[in-house]
Amino acid sequence: MAAEQVLIGGKWRDAEHNETFQAENPTRKQTLPEQYPISSWSDVDQALAASATAFQEMRQMAVEKLELFLNRFAELLDDNKQAICELANLESGLPISPRLLDVEMPRTINQLRLAAAAAVDGSWRAATIDTKSGIRSYFAGIGPVAVFGPNNFPLAFNGAAGGDFAAAIAAGNPVIVKANPAQPGTTRELVKLAQQAANESGLPSATVQLIYHMANEDGLKFVADHRLGAIGFTGSKTAGLKLKEAADKVGKPIYLEMSSVNPVVILPGALSERGEAIATEFQTSCLMAAGQFCTNPGLVILLDDDQTAKFIESSKKAFMQAPSGTLLTKGVEAGLTQNLKVLIDAGADVEVSGSGEGSSQGYTCPNTLLSTTAEKFLATSEVFQTEAFGNCSLIVKAKNLAEICAVIDSLEGNLTGTIYSDTAGGDDPAYDQVADHLRQKVGRLIDDKMPTGVAVSIAMNHGGPFPATGHPGFTSVGIPASIHRFAALQCFDNVRPNRLPRELQDESPNGKTWRLIDGAWTQDSIG
Structure with missing residues (x-):
């Protein structure tokens, strides 16, 4: 049986490696028939190059396109939810109902829609303007983001549709999806829908890319690559700390959710x-x-x-x-x-x-x-x-x-x-x-309640001191706060008005964005 294809640069193609792996049905302890490739560094390198090009395009793109993409992706998930949940059940053993179809899929769709609203509203950017000094700053996309999804939430935390994915896209970054080896088929189907939504919304062809698996040494090289802006990881403490060490050596932001006894x-x-x-x-x-x-x-x-x-x-x-x-x-x-x-x-x-x-x-x-x-x-x-x-x-x-x-x-x-x-x-x-x-x-x-539930709320903190996460100042659930992990603070000093991004110009970008102007939060234009 031929191996499934990877998605790189907007094209589904064979991976440049002969080694493969298979997922399992955990309820039966049976290996599933599909073969998935273990990519070589060549695949990863090409994905990074395509993602860097996509980011340059996205930096100049109207945020309304991000809103369109995230909402369209949510629609496609809703249209295909039954088939996706059946596949996720096969690979995870989690029940279709109520877990996947009635709880996790609606949560995933809701996250995408919340991210769409935050992207176009723009208040998450915390635009700050000091009119006397001529200094203005805001948060903007940081660059290509790699998202490593976990095995325990095949939809809501999946690298191709979950909270990290939604936050990275809302910030204006392309995403390289690293599938969890336990649910490669589910991730593939999510990526297909994400690619369709990107094409229909006019986003760059490499906005979403997919690599199923890679050698450990290539994974460490991947997170340390200069073309990557940041990394989101949910998984074991053992794997997370290895990735963190590689990213820390080159100063690469990596946001980890690893271990907690609660x-x-x-x-x-x-x-x-x-x-x-x-x-x-x-x-x-x-x-x-x-x-x-x-x-x-x-x-x-x-x-x-x-x-x-x-x-x-x-x-x-x-x-x-x-x-x-x-x-x-x-x-x-x-x-x-x-x-x-x-x-x-x-x-x-x-x-x-x-x-x-x-x-x-x-x-x-x-x-x-x-x-x-x-x-x-x-x-x-x-x-x-x-x-x-x-x-x-x-x-x-x-x-x-x-x-x-x-x-x-x-x-x-x-x-x-x-x-x-x-x-x-x-x-x-x-x-x-x-x-x-x-x-x-x-x-x-x-x-007075057990900790199992994590509500998708603007006030939620799904983070904590090390080793629960890699940084206590950030959350992986709770838009818009979660978006800041995949953003960089950019400052403009004495830059001419016509050269400023629209969020920092005197005119309000849309009449809804909250900006801190001379120490006061307002939605109004300057003057």
């Missing part, structure tokens, strides 16, 4: 008030999609008392009764098994390692609930923070509030941190202490 602190009053309900919420959040969310509650911290003992018993029962879900790949199964062993070898006790009827026959792992004491956790906190990506969690039992705060202080950066407290106010003094410690360890502080 601590959940449950205070005594909350357990007394609604312990059973919280246990149900915990089980649902932890085991949803076999725990393969970057915001999975992988660490639960409580006081060691009778209420906690009841909570653990309720959670054990829920974990044992629930079926184990399908893991995305053989590699996820191996990684989860290995990291559970690391935690157990470090001294974690196994509360549950089993699942209910109807468990997956594909790549899977028994639902696992571990526990340890705060004293043990603090002795080797780095080891106990090993992320076991999947359907498992670690409960930490502390003697007192001071130990809870000490455990929090020992944590690395995380995407989220949650605190459950009672509604009557009895936990408020403890909450204030815990929140003070937890706030600096997480990107998003949550009250």
Whole structure:
């Protein structure tokens, strides 16, 4: 069978390499028939050259074309959603309904439309004008962007349609899509629709390009190439840190989402008030999609008392009764098994390692609930923070509030941190202490709900201190804030009015763009 073609410079063609790989159906542990190429550096080099040319064209292009493209792409996704979700199901094992068709596809379409609105509105550029000094600045596209998509969100975070893609395009950058090897077919179909939308919208032919896979050394060379403006990556800490090292050596901006155990602190009053309900919420959040969310509650911290003992018993029962879900790949199964062993070898006790009827026959792992004491956790906190990506969690039992705060202080950066407290106010003094410690360890502080959901909101921060992400000042979800990762601040000093970009001219570009003029935000023209 001939290998699928790559998309470079607006043309689908054979990759310049004979080596191939195949995706798998994880629910059946079966290799799928399609062959996908592992590109040589020649493919990557040509994609970079074409992308650099496309960026020069896009710099001169009206933002209305970006709006047209993003909205048209959203329309095409909506028109073809059933077929795309069926293919994504085949490659990921995630259910077509409700997960892919009813949740993830609408989210993907909505992201594209939000990016379209932000692109044409232009307020994200933060145009700043000082009329007295003649200095004006704004954010503009940074250059070609490489987007590495993850395996756990084949649509909403896909390199060819997800949040990074939408943000990069809205900033005015072409995108080189690096498909996740677990879902190459899904990515191919998304790229086909993106190319159609680009052609219909009059964008450069190399606005969107696709490379399925490449050798590790070529991947490191890729992210360090001078023609690339920035990189967006969602995936494992191991791969992310290698790419970061290569990009950092040449000063290349790289935005990473890598690892997070998402601590959940449950205070005594909350357990007394609604312990059973919280246990149900915990089980649902932890085991949803076999725990393969970057915001999975992988660490639960409580006081060691009778209420906690009841909570653990309720959670054990829920974990044992629930079926184990399908893991995305053989590699996820191996990684989860290995990291559970690391935690157990470090001294974690196994509360549950089993699942209910109807468990997956594909790549899977028994639902696992571990526990340890705060004293043990603090002795080797780095080891106990090993992320076991999947359907498992670690409960930490502390003697007192001071130990809870000490455990929090020992944590690395995380995407989220949650605190459950009672509604009557009895936990408020403890909450204030815990929140003070937890706030600096997480990107998003949550009250009284599990962290699994990541709303597509203009106020959302899906980021956090290292190693949750590579930079605590940015988010991968939340337009327009997420666009800034793929933009550069450009300043114009004493530049003649007719030579300024339209966002920095005296006349308002469209009457809607917010600009900071002489210290005041306004949508009006100057004078």
